[in-house]
Amino acid sequence: MEHASTDPVAARPRRVLITGSAGQLGRVLAEAFASDEVIGVDLGEWDVAGPAPSWLESPELVLHAAAWTDVDGAEADPDGAERANVGGTRNVAALGAPLVYYSSDYVFSGEKREPYLESDPTGPVSVYGRTKLDGEQAAGERAWIIRSSWLFGATGHNFLRTMLRLGAERDEISVVDDQRGCPTYVTHLAEATRRIVELPFGVYHAAAAGDCSWKEFSEAIFEQAGLDCRVRAISSAELDRPAPRPSYSILRSEKPETPRLPHWREGLKECLEEIARLDS
Secondary structure: OOOOOOOOOOOOOOEEEEEOOOOHHHHHHHHHOOOOEEEEEOOOOOOOOOOOOOOOOOOOEEEEOOOOOOHHHHHHOHHHHHHHHHHHHHHHHOOOOOEEEEEEHHHOOOOOOOOEOOOOOOOOOOHHHHHHHHHHHHOOOOEEEEEEOOEEOOOOOOHHHHHHHHHHHOOEEEEEOOOEEOOEEHHHHHHHHHHHOOOOOEEEEOOOEOOEEHHHHHHHHHHHHOOOOEEEEEOHHHHOOOOOOOOEOOEOOOOOOOOOOOEHHHHHHHHHHHHHHHHO
16 A cells, blocks of 8 residues: 555655645645645646646645536536546546545435445436446546545535525525435545545545435524524425436445544534634
């Protein structure tokens, strides 16, 4: 294994490349790996759908956070999603360094009614899910595949920030109540990544403890943020989005060495506190 020594005296900083460094996950990965020599690249510096730029120094570890994340948009532009999530991962893997590839609960069908483990068969129901699964293969053998779910953070575009905006503008919103998952705070995922890269290559499920529906998550957001907004439950069929979603995509790890993340409610509390600090 090509890991830095865990001896604090002997250890030296690794050259760590973060793709998608301006995104919600990329930003907190830079903080979690601050003791290393971090090189961040985003879309304007390297569109990973193409080969790496000639000026890029060879990394010793790659945290591949760049991805096509527009689930509905992937249905309209499957080639674009594949170029980003599959071709982009192949281009990043071509750098030759050990690679962390961030995958998704959407690689599963949602038909199971108990948590999905690393050994469970995959079966994505959307273009996005298929490209994330194909990206796992494109990452190669020297990779940690970290599957997580329902990511939210203090920056970027995510469900929590959308709910905060809508909750401040409206008296009532409608949110689906027939999809269950694990809302995961990106800072907790970044911290878990530091520990996972000391483990053997392979697939790891790293999602928040606990689970909820999108409606329940919305209600918790409003309660914690002190917003007086009612949440009306609707079905996925009523919402009528282009891409199907798994109705049940709770992730758990069957590997005892996998870091266990805090409960999603703790992540929500910490995230709202972070937003308050950023806004102050």
